[in-house]
Amino acid sequence: MQDLHTKLDALIAKHQNMPGGLLPLLHAIQDSIGYIPETAYDDISKALNLSIAEIHGVVTFYHHFRTTPPGRHVLQICRAESCQAMGSEALEAHVKQHLHIDYHQTTLDQAFTLEPVYCLGNCALSPNVMLDEEVHGRMTAAELDALVAETVA
């Protein structure tokens, strides 16, 4: 807990005087500890002179921010039209079954969190998935299984 507040203080100090600094601060917190703990709201509120409701509103408005810790890896499956045209529906059904979870859930061993995403900007090579910060194109169920296996190995 002490560690969390030390980290938070440093990040807040860095972003406190930045115009429109709330989003960059939230990104920095999530990059650093993986999510935005609601216990951080108090400190942010005081430093940026915002109400808790305003901070909660921003955190929950954006799909990217999470308030609970994710698994060790985040796997995003693109659900947008281009990937649908190349069979992403079957791919998402497969991966949900393979990992035994639905979207926004984390596997029991905490290895993967599964999220939908709406376009990864690689539509010439659909269907696409993103594992942590890397996109993988022209994905098949077999390649995705291999990717999952390789990641936890």
Next chain:
Amino acid sequence: MTYTVYIPRDSGALAMGAEKVANAVIQEAQNRGLAVQIVRNGSRGLYWLETMLEVATPLGRVAYGPVKAKDVPSLFEADFLNAKPHALYLGLTEEIPYLKKQQRLTFARVGVTDPVSLNDYLAHDGYKGLHNALKLTQADIVKNVTDSGLRGRGGAAFPTGIKWNTVLACQADQKYIVCNADEGDSGTYSDRMIMEGDPFVLIEGMTIAGLAVGATQGYIYLRSEYPHALVTLNQAIEAAKQANYLGDNILGSGKTFHLEVRRAAGAYVCGEETSLLESLEGKRGLVRFKPPLPAIEGLFGKPTVVNNVISLATIPIILDKGAQFYADYGMGRSRGTLPIQLAGNIKHGGLVELAFGATLRELLYDYGGGSASGRPIRAVQVGGPLGAYLPESQFDTPLDYEEFSKIWAVLGHGGIVAFDDTVDMAKMARYAFEFCAIESCGKCTPCRIGSTRGVEVIDKIMAGTEPEKNIELVRDLSDTMLNGSLCALGGMTPYPVLSAMNHFAEDFVPNAYKLQQAKVAA
């Protein structure tokens, strides 16, 4: 001698294993004691050939692709470093028809240069536009942009010069240039290619915009799904600062322009300019009422130019070669070139920059090579998730803003997503409503509630509950959303929905009936 090999760092190439290919080339060169210099360029945009590896020869660059890491030893074995034949040999890159037939103005350097090398940028005509702009008055810079006929490439197609003129005319202690790099439309990736493949051209365009309207601060609002673009942009901005192309005294002119990248956070609606500004201010991305226009009261209440990546990245060539040079391309009121992105079920997906006027059919078949699945292309969606679906009978429509609006369609950001004949258009219409419901900012009722009701009504049609009555209801709901929404999200969701219903009415029948028909056919 030292050989030079180009291996893209573009995330599309990385998605096909470019990093592994690069490592394999380094390893193999070491094993063989060969001196190989690797340049990590952007992508040429011939994505079905990624990872496309190029080697410099006295005759020009020679390409090989699509290369996997496992192909690397055989490439060395075949002596690819001296451009020798191999199963993946593609010949001179510039002679590949897909590339040779294009008119690359905005994308002139993408895939050619090292994206983060300022020297490379300068050696390929970089910053010539800025040098010219520094000699012009503000009004003359704006006039050049107006005369070029450039219209906003983000999708709305509003004349860029007119927008700039409004900001120039405003008196204010602070003005801003904001680059909308929240490229969320499915089927589009040209912004990403510019930012990863030639970030300096965007920086130069924004700097010229700053000089033109008297803005000293710029922001690039970049979607969070593009981590590689974030890296290249920041590296390029740092290099530009070091060399005085950004900062308090640009090239000794006494002019100031600062630039910062801000990360978005996965909200599609923040691609709408007022919602984007709210987000940049650190708030929820709720759409603002207009007026006031952002050009008059934009970021932090100050006059602000909000332009798309492609619009801004096109400014340098206009200032370098002149307004007339650019305006000579195109047709009707659509001047210049459009970077088109071929996507979805397409054999040769990639970036095709052409003057306005090419037809969809040329793009889908001459460039795209037909569908990836080999089945007939039944529908294409042009212009992202808010664009209309077009049937085969409309494939001869030229790509031109006005021609598209005549058939109740939009060009948008130039993304073309192809679907083969296995697509169920009722499902796509349902998805359009579903996407709107997920991404609605919630400020206006037609979008917030209408999208959810839309999903429910389409479900009823598919379940066979009073289909005729419910089809009428979808039309009525679409009318409300079209006319009553605050921004394009709710206001254009009816485009994919109604175009699907109008052109593919046979799909809007109960699922049970479709199953029965399929059985009869079998």
